Amino acid sequence: MNQDYLWIEALKFNDQGLIPAIAQDAEDGTVLMMAWMNKESIQKTLETQEVHYWSRSRSELWHKGATSGHIQKLKSLYYDCDADTLLLKIEQIGNIACHTGARSCFFTEAKISYQ
């Protein structure tokens, strides 16, 4: 393994070998989606600079946007203090991250107060 990538070995994957990855617009900070990555998808993301997740429903590597064209170009990547969550700062091609056509998957606001 390339020495630059030793940090991947330090990540804490869950018992399915996965780690949650938050995708955030690198420019304006909008949180676009959360999905899961495994080691292979992280490596593929770094090799291509395009975000690859692990699809839990299809059990396969998921090159985000490969069919829709809405790929995510990786700008920077952070991991958190206990190394069990990733934050991907990305450029969202087409400005649509969600399969519904919305810009962000978080388009539903919940009611949070009584009355």
Place this chain on the structure above:
Amino acid sequence: MNQDYLWIEALKFNDQGLIPAIAQDAEDGTVLMMAWMNKESIQKTLETQEVHYWSRSRSELWHKGATSGHIQKLKSLYYDCDADTLLLKIEQIGNIACHTGARSCFFTEAKISYQ
């Protein structure tokens, strides 16, 4: 249950009864941390308007900031298109979300390109 909170029943919790929750600064969009919630912690968060997570390491309700003073005031809450991730927009009291004293838990940038 209060009718306003029926959306909680529609959330998809994992087989431990948990759902990931991303905390984002409501003002400037900084992603501060990711932790887990269960139904009880969501309800407690809504009742108090202060964020409560579920601590997986201690297996207990975790009133964020109860000891440090760095509580998180809930401003708004979103769930994603498949209702399995929460996005909490918060006011971070003390401007410190991380137990290390950092503002955000995502303070470690990884090297993402060869050379």
